[in-house]
Amino acid sequence: MARLPSLRGLQAFEAVARAGNLGSAAEQLRITPSAVSHRVRGLEEELGLQLLQRTHNGLRLTDAGRRYRAGVEDAFATLARATNDLLGPDLSRPLAVSLSSSIGVRWLMPRFDRFRTAHPEIEIAILSSNRSADLTSGEADLALRYGPGEWAGSLRGDLVLSCTVSPLCAPSVMEKIKGLTPAEALARSTLIRLSWDDWDAWLEAAGAGHVEPARKLTFPDFSIGVVAAVHGQGIVLGYSGFADAEIAAGTLVQPFELTVPVKNAYYVVYLEERFADPRVRAFRDWVVAEGRCQSA
Template identity: 35%
Template sequence: MAKTIPPLNPLRVFEAVARLGSFTRGADELHVSQSAVSRQISLLEDYLQVKLFNREQRGISLTDAGRRYQQEVSPAFARIAAATRDLLANNRSGPLRVRAYTTFAAKWLMRRLPLFQQAHPEIDVRLSTDVAPADFASDEIDLAIQFGDGNWPDMQCERLFGDRITPVCSPALLNKPGAPLQALDDLKHHRLLHSHYRSNDWPYWFNAMGRPDLAEHRDSMVFSSSILTYQAAVEGLGVAIGQISLLDQELESGALVCPFETVTRPGFAYYLLLPLRDTMPAKVGVFREWLLAETRQAAG
């Protein structure tokens, strides 16, 4: 029985081209080149020893043999697609529980979640925030996004993107009367904004600039989260250290600017954490693939 089944990839290409009536439209649907489609059709015709398409000046048309073959093959692919949708729907039942740091959730993930929901409306995403380390044995979560050095034993850990920091401020501070912000020493005349959970960012950046003395600056404000720190910078209360991977919207709109060119990389990163298991639920796999694709796009 198995010997009568042709190679599946050429067969899939045939079904798409026959259904759409065009090598070009078939290539677009399958996200491959037209030449690749042509090669796959030739492979199938060679295997079957039957001509499936008439190549004409204005396009293609099915031969009689090709039409009969399509009538049998297309319903089979439709049944496979329907069975797959049913299987995924069953595996995706119940909400997908995602935990992330508040700043990552608010400044990065929430801005992109509508795209995921448009593509996968059948997956109900439940987002929670916490700075505590994920514990899949006791926490009711399917996956977590955490910030650190990548050392999470007994978990599947995938790097999303690294930490990049540089000062950010309201554009109004750049030419503030009597206290412009043009050079490093000008920071002495501006309030430095700190996040409680990222208290080492300013000292790290000053050390990287060769000016650790500036870390002794006395005029400062400390906030309980990075979100409040960034909002304070937007409002012109002072200069904050910004995780620029999370501030693309503010930087693009001009609500925040980077007064200095130097961006430092402390060595930490955001990671996707999953419990170790033999099989991954479909809804988790779908979200994981989407998240990795989004972070690659944002980085590139």
């Protein structure tokens, strides 16, 4: 007979491995952190192996835990696919769309009413976080992700937005650097950086890859960087279509003519088997069409 450990223990372990801490795992499972810990310890006792190492900084997977995680995630994904094939998509709950606040605030929300008008029957739940939702576990139905367009396993991604970038700053900052080359200007300015930006690509194209800016400000989110730039705190790298309101209002200007296409882009990502859900198809088709309208 196959050796199968406790399903509750497996669920708790998978949630902790994915979330990285007991608190987030407990929220996902809707139980207490102590209950999550108890279930994981029970699983470890069943297996006779330590899966999680408890440290003063939190939890981390042991070598055995890392190996086991891959198999457990695949098993849950297989169960989810089998259930979906048997019962069909669950249309009673909202369609969950995961995205970062950057594309949510700056690009999706100004257009979102068009989707709601076209599909009033579809209820959407927006999950905004800089952490990528785990689509294989059902954390979200679709995601808008920025990256090179490479997806593992049964994930599928369709291009939404190809991006070009150029620096933006307040008019007061532009007055101080007017007439300077990019290298000269940046050496005297504060560079506003994001944890995921493409400044290196633009600097290289501008012949300023070697330049060390006078100061740096780093933010996790593009919208915060834009607000800082509007208030004259530095130069932010603008992404096509993401700062249109500020440019139209004149609160941000482009100090250099150079605009550079970047390798990364925004994609709508989903599991192949979720495409059977008509709501997934509707959102995918709409968001891809919106991206094409901007690129046209």
